[in-house]
Amino acid sequence: MRAGYVALVGRPNAGKSTLMNRLIGQKLSIVSDKPQTTRHRITGVLNTPGGQLVFIDTPGIHKPEYTMNRRMVKAALDTLREADLVVLVVDAAEEPGWGDRFVMDRLVDLHKPLIIVLNKVDRVKDKTSLLPRIESYAKGTTNHAVIPISALTGDQVGGLLKEMLAVLPEREPLFDEEYFTDQSERTLAAELIREKVLARTRDELPYSTAVVIDQFAEAETLGGVTKIYASILVDHDSQKPIVIGKGGEMIKRIGTEARKDLQEMLEGPVYLDLHVKVRKDWREDERLLDELGLPKRS
Ligand SMILES: Nc1nc2c(ncn2[C@@H]2O[C@H](COP(=O)(O)OP(=O)(O)OP(=O)(O)O)[C@@H](O)[C@H]2O)c(=O)[nH]1
Numbered sequence: 001m002r003a004g005y006v007a008l009v010g011r012p013n014a015g016k017s018t019l020m021n022r023l024i025g026q027k028l029s030i031v032s033d034k035p036q037t038t039r040h041r042i043t044g045v046l047n048t049p050g051g052q053l054v055f056i057d058t059p060g061i062h063k064p065e066y067t068m069n070r071r072m073v074k075a076a077l078d079t080l081r082e083a084d085l086v087v088l089v090v091d092a093a094e095e096p097g098w099g100d101r102f103v104m105d106r107l108v109d110l111h112k113p114l115i116i117v118l119n120k121v122d123r124v125k126d127k128t129s130l131l132p133r134i135e136s137y138a139k140g141t142t143n144h145a146v147i148p149i150s151a152l153t154g155d156q157v158g159g160l161l162k163e164m165l166a167v168l169p170e171r172e173p174l175f176d177e178e179y180f181t182d183q184s185e186r187t188l189a190a191e192l193i194r195e196k197v198l199a200r201t202r203d204e205l206p207y208s209t210a211v212v213i214d215q216f217a218e219a220e221t222l223g224g225v226t227k228i229y230a231s232i233l234v235d236h237d238s239q240k241p242i243v244i245g246k247g248g249e250m251i252k253r254i255g256t257e258a259r260k261d262l263q264e265m266l267e268g269p270v271y272l273d274l275h276v277k278v279r280k281d282w283r284e285d286e287r288l289l290d291e292l293g294l295p296k297r298s
C-alpha cells in the first residue's frame with residue numbers, strides 16, 4: 001500500500017481544480033473560465049486499491065497585487081514543502097512561463113518528485129505539436145515525467161493516477177477511509193455561491209468579490225430545510241448594482257443556481273438568502289482574509 005500528499009500547482013486557469021474534481025470523482029473545488037478562481041488550499045482524499053492519494057488543490061501562481069493575492073501565492077507555495085509528489089499542471093497550448101520555472105526551480109532544491117501534466121489536450125488538434133512542448137517542459141530538469149491529459153474529458157487521467165501512485169511512499173493510509181476533505185460545509189457553500197458569481201460576472205468583478213456565510217442553520221429534522229444567509233462582498237459602490245442586476249435579476253439568478261448546487265451537496269432543501277455588501281479594500285483586510293481561510297504571511 002502507498003499513501004501520500006499530492007500537490008496540484010501551476011499558473012491560474014491551467015485546470016488544477018478541474019483535475020482534482022476529476023481525480024476524486026466529485027465536485028469539491030470550484031471551477032471557472034476566469035484566472036484566480038481558487039483562493040485557498042483544498043484537500044480531497046482518494047482511496048484506491050493501490051493506496052491513498054491526498055490531493056491538495058492550490059491557487060494559481062501569479063504576480064500578486066493585493067494582500068489577498070500574496071496570501072494566495074503563499075498558500076500554493078507552502079504546499080510544495082508538504083507534498084510527497086508535486087504535480088505541475090500546465091496548459092498544453094502554452095510555453096513554460098515564469099510561474100512554471102519558479103516551481104521547477106524550487107523543486108530542484110527540495111528534491112521532490114515532479115510530474116508535469118500537459119492539460120487541455122482535447123483542444124490540441126495536431127497532436128504532433130505536443131512533442132516540442134513536452135521537450136521544452138522536460139528541458140533543464142531531470143527525473144520527472146511529462147504526461148498529456150484532458151482533465152475535462154478524463155482522457156489519460158487513469159494513466160496519470162497510476163503514475164502518481166507509483167511515486168508515493170509505501171506506507172499505511174494517512175486518513176480514515178471515511179475522511180474525504182478538510183473543507184467544512186460552510187466553506188463549500190460559500191465557494192459554490194462564489195462560483196455562480198464568477199460565472200455571471202466579468203472584468204474586475206470576479207476578482208473583487210468574496211462570499212461570506214453569515215448564518216448556516218443546519219436542518220435538524222430529516223427533510224428539514226437548511227437555512228443559509230450569505231453576503232456577496234464587493235470592493236466599490238459601483239459594483240453593487242451590477243451584482244444585483246436590473247430589478248434584482250442577476251442576484252436572483254445567482255441565488256437560483258447556487259441553491260440548486262447547495263441542495264445537491266446537502267441532500268435536502270435549502271433556503272438561501274443573499275445580500276450584496278460594499279466592503280472597500282476587503283482584499284487588504286487581514287481579518288477577513290483569515291476568515292476566508294487564506295494563510296497568514298510569515
Ligand atoms: N478544454 C479544456 N478545458 C479545460 C480543461 N481543464 C480545465 N479546463 C477549463 O479551464 C478553465 C479553468 O479551469 P480550473 O480548473 O478552474 O483551473 P485552475 O487551474 O483551477 O484555475 P485557478 O483556480 O484560477 O488557478 C475552466 O473553464 C475549465 O473548464 C481541459 O482538459 N480541457
Ligand SMILES: [Mg+2]
Pocket residue numbers: 016017018029030031037038058059060
Ligand atoms: Mg482552481
